Amino acid sequence: MAQMTMIEAIKDAMRVELERDENVLLFGEDVGHVGGVFRATEGLQKQFGEDRVFDTPLAESGIGGLALGLGIQGFRPIAEIQFIGFIFEVMDSIAAQASRMRYRSGGKYNSPITFRTPFGGGVHAPELHTDSLEGLMMQTPGIKVVVPSNPYDAKGLLISAIRDNDPVFFMEHLKLYRSFRGEVPEGEYTVPIGKANVVREGSDVTIITYGAMVHTSLKAAEELEKQGVQAEVIDLRTLMPLDIETIVESVKKTNRAIVVQEAQKTSGAAAEIMAQINEKAILHLEAPVIRVAAPDTVVAFGQIEKEWLPNEKKVIAGVNQVINF
């Protein structure tokens, strides 16, 4: 097996699918000739030609509409939105159009679109480049939301997303792009959308998280072990649909849970997860579920980015809070 960074794994997934299915198209701003501002698509235009991998004019709404129209024509578009903050410009296509194409056409048409976008803090990107907007997407019926935390999952989940006949919002954490390598099988394989992964087993508390916070939480879990606390860590991998079974199963075992998200605290993924735990497992809890999240402000993209983002220390404090309840 090859050792790949997450961005290499993402590129590999697109290569595999472009090769396998001629209906797969890949486009966005700067994705063709130079292969993307992060080089996630480098070499793909050369390999598959300008007909299938191409640069678009600078217009996110145009990119979204193009993807939607191509989907109606039986193509399988991978549309890159260069940075997550620009999805507001294409929100109509995603949230008001692609999400309801199946419903509005009585199933005649669908939107087999993968919207890929980098997001996530800790890399000193400018404002409106790193926001965690998964909560917005989760609140949009008809959109699946996927957030991989490692190269293996990224490739397998992206292949699943491309093959999915419904729109998938695929979020690629900037900090994970090149920070480490992992084993990635050659060729095709899938990681199913909607299935969480228990990345660390433990009996005292469940840490439910996704994206870069998986790594933060794993480090916190190691520290906690030194204190004698066995934390179970769940990498959700997919936020919509949410694998609530895996969460509930774990909570029934540990009786305590915290949710860790990089996003601002209010009304996001964590809020939804807490609500569902409340609905499905409240009688198994020894303490209220809490969330470790960023403050409800704009992203602090500069000087205090590090302080603003959730970190290991805050996760440990969160765990201690539910343990000592």
Add this chain to the structure above:
Amino acid sequence: MDNVSVMEKANYEVRTNKVMPLSILSLDGKVNEDLLPDLSDDQLRELMRRMVFTRTWDQRAISLQRQGRLGFYAPVSGQEASMIGSEFALNKEDFVCPGYRDMPQIVWHGLPMYQAFLYSKGHQHGGEIPEDVNVLMPQIIIGAQIVQSAGVAMGLKKRGKKNVVITYTGDGGSSQGDFYEGMNFAGAFKLPVIFVVQNNGYAISTPSSKQTAAETIAQKGLAAGIKSVQVDGMDVLAMYKAVQDAAERGRNGEGATLIEAITYRFGPHSMSGDDPTKYRTKDEESEWVLKDPIVRFRQYLEAKDLWTEEDETKTIEEAKQTVADQIKKAESTAKMTIPGLIDSMFESTPSHLEEQKKAYLEKEGN
């Protein structure tokens, strides 16, 4: 359609004319006297001083960014004429809505330079725009500044002010829906907006030939019913004149203008890993260097005895000193804080945020 008669000659296709960009200053520093804007010797010298100053500032900013002392930075060299020439034609009460590359315009319009540095570093004080400075901070969302300009202009008009709004975007930005919407609103409401598209040939790596099938970006304004012109953006006198004319029309209630400035950025798109050799040729770059706005203007001023080598050296030194002082000031500004950030979200901080602030302060106190 009340007078339908037999058409004599089929002439129902809408066409645009071929245009030549407005150019006043030749490559060897000669001028077209008929088109020359009315500028005093002092104003001519000041234009030159600002361009030379800005280039040095740009070079210093690039090295500060490399040293990790600045955050995001989009280099400006090559575009000094379109940036400085356009801003110079405005009054202090006119309003500037810039894109991310347009830091020089807002600093020359009054924003203290150290605040530009703080903004780049992600410090919120960077964006605390002084009361008497009529600008917005550089827009990150390409196109947003264009629609907003229509609103600012309508506000000025409703208040009976004789001021105009200038907004900037690039060739890439001219593809955004917001670009059309902004111009269309300005046309429909006859608003005093000057839309400047600095066409530097590329949107990051994407050449302008891939942005549009239109022969010019200027012609896009025609569809919105606003006056539309194309200008040599490497010619500071042409840029000044185009904006001065547009501002005069705006002030007289004659509406908006679109100015397409043909220019080039000598450097990379930004300092965040862009490599122009991946999408531009050396030949193309050297061709544009021959049009360097500063070299051209210097020749003209030297021939008029308005600019000397000494002036040049003095300006460069002054720029270096200013940048050094201003970065020092930025670096010695008290660090931004999470409670401060929380308090800057609303006029009065709601209780859930008060709670988050308190939780933060308690943890810090430990």
